[in-house]
Amino acid sequence: MEAPLNNVASFLAWEGKPIDAILDRCRELVDDPSFPTVRRWREGGGKVLGHFQVYFPEEIAHAAGMLPVKLRGASVEPTHADSRFGSYLCSIVKTTLEIALNGSIQVDLFVTHPICDAARNLAGVWGRNFDFPCEILYLPQNANAAHAPAYLRDEYDRLRRRIEAVAGRAVRADDLRRSIGVFNENRALIRRLYAIKRESPWLLAAEDAYALLAVGGMIPREEHNALLRAALPQVESRPARPQDRFRIVFEGGFCEQPPLDLIQAIGRSCYIVDDDFLIGLRWILEDVPLDGDPLAELARAYIERSSYSPVQHDSRKPKEKMLLQRIERAGARAAVLTAAKMCEPGLEEQVAYTHALDREQIPYFVSEFEENMTSYEHLAIQLETFVENLMFD
Amino acid sequence: MNSETRPDAALVGRGNREGARLFREWFEVLTQAAEQGRGGAYVFVMGSLGELLRTFDLPLVFPEINSLQTAVRHVAHEYLNEAEDHGYSPDICGYVKADVATQMRSGVLPMGRIPKPAIAICTNACNTYIKWGEIWERMYGVPIVTLDVPGNRSAASRSGPGEPEFETDRRYVAAQIKEIIPLLERVSGVKFDIDRLRENMAHANTMNRCWKRVLELNRTRPAPFSALSDGTIYLGVANTQRGTAAGAAYFTDLVEEMAYKGREGIGTLSEEKYRLLFVGVPCYPIFRRFAEMFAEGGGTFVNSTYLWFASGGANTGFECRLDDPLEGLAEGLLVGVRDAMDSMFFHTQSLLEMYRDYDADGVIYHPIKSCRTVSTGLADSRRALMAAADVPSLYIESDMMDRRVVSEAQLKNRIDAFFEGLATRRRPPALETGGASQRT
Numbered sequence: 001m002e003a004p005l006n007n008v009a010s011f012l013a014w015e016g017k018p019i020d021a022i023l024d025r026c027r028e029l030v031d032d033p034s035f036p037t038v039r040r041w042r043e044g045g046g047k048v049l050g051h052f053q054v055y056f057p058e059e060i061a062h063a064a065g066m067l068p069v070k071l072r073g074a075s076v077e078p079t080h081a082d083s084r085f086g087s088y089l090c091s092i093v094k095t096t097l098e099i100a101l102n103g104s105i106q107v108d109l110f111v112t113h114p115i116c117d118a119a120r121n122l123a124g125v126w127g128r129n130f131d132f133p134c135e136i137l138y139l140p141q142n143a144n145a146a147h148a149p150a151y152l153r154d155e156y157d158r159l160r161r162r163i164e165a166v167a168g169r170a171v172r173a174d175d176l177r178r179s180i181g182v183f184n185e186n187r188a189l190i191r192r193l194y195a196i197k198r199e200s201p202w203l204l205a206a207e208d209a210y211a212l213l214a215v216g217g218m219i220p221r222e223e224h225n226a227l228l229r230a231a232l233p234q235v236e237s238r239p240a241r242p243q244d245r246f247r248i249v250f251e252g253g254f255c256e257q258p259p260l261d262l263i264q265a266i267g268r269s270c271y272i273v274d275d276d277f278l279i280g281l282r283w284i285l286e287d288v289p290l291d292g293d294p295l296a297e298l299a300r301a302y303i304e305r306s307s308y309s310p311v312q313h314d315s316r317k318p319k320e321k322m323l324l325q326r327i328e329r330a331g332a333r334a335a336v337l338t339a340a341k342m343c344e345p346g347l348e349e350q351v352a353y354t355h356a357l358d359r360e361q362i363p364y365f366v367s368e369f370e371e372n373m374t375s376y377e378h379l380a381i382q383l384e385t386f387v388e389n390l391m392f393d
Numbered sequence: 394m395n396s397e398t399r400p401d402a403a404l405v406g407r408g409n410r411e412g413a414r415l416f417r418e419w420f421e422v423l424t425q426a427a428e429q430g431r432g433g434a435y436v437f438v439m440g441s442l443g444e445l446l447r448t449f450d451l452p453l454v455f456p457e458i459n460s461l462q463t464a465v466r467h468v469a470h471e472y473l474n475e476a477e478d479h480g481y482s483p484d485i486c487g488y489v490k491a492d493v494a495t496q497m498r499s500g501v502l503p504m505g506r507i508p509k510p511a512i513a514i515c516t517n518a519c520n521t522y523i524k525w526g527e528i529w530e531r532m533y534g535v536p537i538v539t540l541d542v543p544g545n546r547s548a549a550s551r552s553g554p555g556e557p558e559f560e561t562d563r564r565y566v567a568a569q570i571k572e573i574i575p576l577l578e579r580v581s582g583v584k585f586d587i588d589r590l591r592e593n594m595a596h597a598n599t600m601n602r603c604w605k606r607v608l609e610l611n612r613t614r615p616a617p618f619s620a621l622s623d624g625t626i627y628l629g630v631a632n633t634q635r636g637t638a639a640g641a642a643y644f645t646d647l648v649e650e651m652a653y654k655g656r657e658g659i660g661t662l663s664e665e666k667y668r669l670l671f672v673g674v675p676c677y678p679i680f681r682r683f684a685e686m687f688a689e690g691g692g693t694f695v696n697s698t699y700l701w702f703a704s705g706g707a708n709t710g711f712e713c714r715l716d717d718p719l720e721g722l723a724e725g726l727l728v729g730v731r732d733a734m735d736s737m738f739f740h741t742q743s744l745l746e747m748y749r750d751y752d753a754d755g756v757i758y759h760p761i762k763s764c765r766t767v768s769t770g771l772a773d774s775r776r777a778l779m780a781a782a783d784v785p786s787l788y789i790e791s792d793m794m795d796r797r798v799v800s801e802a803q804l805k806n807r808i809d810a811f812f813e814g815l816a817t818r819r820r821p822p823a824l825e826t827g828g829a830s831q832r833t
Binding site (some may be wrong): 086089114115121134146151311315319365 | 517520530546568739762769772776
């Protein structure tokens with residue numbers, strides 16, 4: 001395995017294990033609110049950049065030898081964080097602060113983004129509660145402006161300087177190219193994972209596919225690459241057979257994440273053949289070129305060769321049209337349209353999605369979730385009824 | 394000479410009367426445009442670009458203002474219900490939903506009718522602006538431009554004109570403004586006239602300068618105006634008349650009125666017992682009653698973060714350079730919108746200064762369900778303020794649109810208790826101060 005920059009392997013529990021054991025380890029890690037991989041990285045002397053959802057150019061932190069960690073909340077009670085926020089908020093902004101306040105995760109730099117009205121407040125909230133730097137990365141919100149790539153290149157350069165100051169080392173162009181190479185491989189492996197979901201979803205349970213993806217945001221990317229390189233061939237050679245399940249696209253997991261148990265409940269009656277879980281991990285759709293100015297290439301990839309989500313407006317990518325494409329390309333027959341409770345962008349997008357699916361006569365199931373929810377029975381029954389209705393329609 | 398004929402009679406209250414007149418006239422223009430089938434430019438209070446849009450003779454529609462008017466006029470629930478029936482969640486911004494219903498009603502509002510959008514300019518000062526624009530894009534297929542104005546990255550890393558990080562952002566904003574102009578020419582059929590822009594910007598400069606001065610004049614004791622009720626009228630003019638001669642004249646006159654009231658000791662209350670700061674967005678469903686609940690306790694709102702951010706940063710008094718209007722507009726927009734965002738996200742230090750400068754007695758935090766932009770960080774900001782200084786504060790939640798989450802009785806209890814606390818702080822310790830009133 002290619003070693004990450006500080007030579008600390010943070011997630012070794014899977015090595016040499018059969019695929020079922022690997023998947024068990026991944027699910028355990030995803031559900032572990034103590035973030036052991038991040039702790040081990042820090043114990044090895046490494047520094048951590050925690051970035052809030054949805055997308056972050058992790059290559060820049062990686063090139064500085066930091067561990068970029070995707071902060072996506074946790075299944076914890078926001079005991080300390082509750083007093084820092086108002087009542088009408090999604091869970092993820094609270095639990096993400098909670099895991100930092102209660103010491104479950106320690107970071108050296110926190111970055112949030114203007115993805116939504118709640119998230120853009122986090123630089124202020126975190127900045128008032130911690131001594132380490134907390135700031136906003138202003139990803140361009142006018143993706144259609146001709147100047148946006150140049151602006152973003154400069155914004156990435158500002159971020160690079162900030163990261164250098166925290167990491168205590170310079171980030172050269174060659175460091176960035178090396179990191180982009182690591183992430184290009186990661187993107188390719190994740191594309192392969194999603195090809196399995198699309199083409200032979202019976203080989204991999206929905207929650208296992210999710211866990212294989214999600215651990216990528218918690219461990220050095222070299223380790224994630226090694227994990228996927230080991231796991232995917234084993235998955236592909238499983239002897240499992242197709243079952244009579246409905247092929248659906250899951251939409252609504254771009255920021256706050258549904259609990260694994262909820263994904264499992266959906267997977268019991270459906271094949272999730274595509275989704276937007278942790279879409280930031282596969283935001284960039286193609287390899288980022290290794291020649292030229294690496295920051296400019298990262299900026300162009302973000303704007304020009306990227307996926308979609310309710311938190312980015314781009315007139316070239318109307319979300320409902322993109323969803324229809326996702327459904328078509330995945331060969332799905334229906335959609336599960338969810339939104340995290342109190343997630344304004346997600347809830348607003350549901351309206352456009354349902355209207356578009358109505359026009360196309362594609363069946364859909366609408367729901368809301370919360371990362372801390374513990375009861376899935378009701379939802380599972382509703383979903384099963386939805387699927388049965390479609391099967392006998 | 395009785396009070397009606399004294400020379401000051403025309404001056405006192407002029408801002409409110411003229412504000413109401415200008416507001417009515419603005420709405421008459423919108424109604425006329427709607428009846429004629431002309432399209433409007435849909436814009437928002439934080440970064441409207443009114444100076445530029447007026448050069449294309451586009452009537453300016455402020456959906457936020459229209460929506461809040463439905464709440465003030467007690468019909469918001471009808472609009473909210475219609476939008477919710479259309480699929481919009483109870484948990485999203487009430488302004489958006491009221492506007493969706495307005496569009497479904499062909500623009501009909503209690504004050505008149507608004508034209509359909511011909512174009513919309515949505516800054517990123519509030520993310521909901523952008524999502525809102527997407528709704529019009531889907532409804533009408535009109536151009537929706539996101540005008541991206543990057544804010545300060547943290548409370549500790551603010552930058553201003555001339556500093557490298559500010560200049561990087563200014564170039565981006567300027568490039569976007571230059572891209573919008575051909576689009577506006579196409580939509581309006583009017584050729585861009587830079588001299589008209591320069592003239593409008595001069596009016597906006599006057600407005601900014603005067604707005605800053607009006608706010609400063611409320612440091613007078615007693616305060617000449619209520620930052621909550623009167624201030625909202627002034628804000629309406631600041632937004633709907635931005636870049637007009639009428640708007641500039643209005644604010645010039647408003648300075649005169651406030652200076653006069655300050656000199657003459659004419660306050661907004663007959664007895665101003667407590668000077669309060671307001672943080673958040675007003676409770677429009679019970680707008681008058683909300684203000685009364687504080688007035689009954691002798692509380693006057695002397696300033697608010699609302700008067701900052703909802704003026705798009707006009708409170709800075711920043712005056713754009715006119716020798717190069719487009720560059721000046723970009724700089725002014727960045728300064729103003731950035732200040733508006735700082736007023737929402739990074740306002741602890743500003744509040745402490747406001748508390749000192751306005752000789753305030755307490756801070757009222759009013760987070761609302763509808764607006765995460767303003768409300769998300771308020772509980773934490775209050776903690777920080779209380780940790781930094783001994784500032785009495787009250788934290789009450791309700792909404793700016795949805796009366797279902799407004800509990801008047803509960804608000805009243807909390808407000809009364811707050812005033813009791815203020816009174817206790819003022820009460821001199823028994824037998825120690827010889828009866829002198831003092832603040833602890």
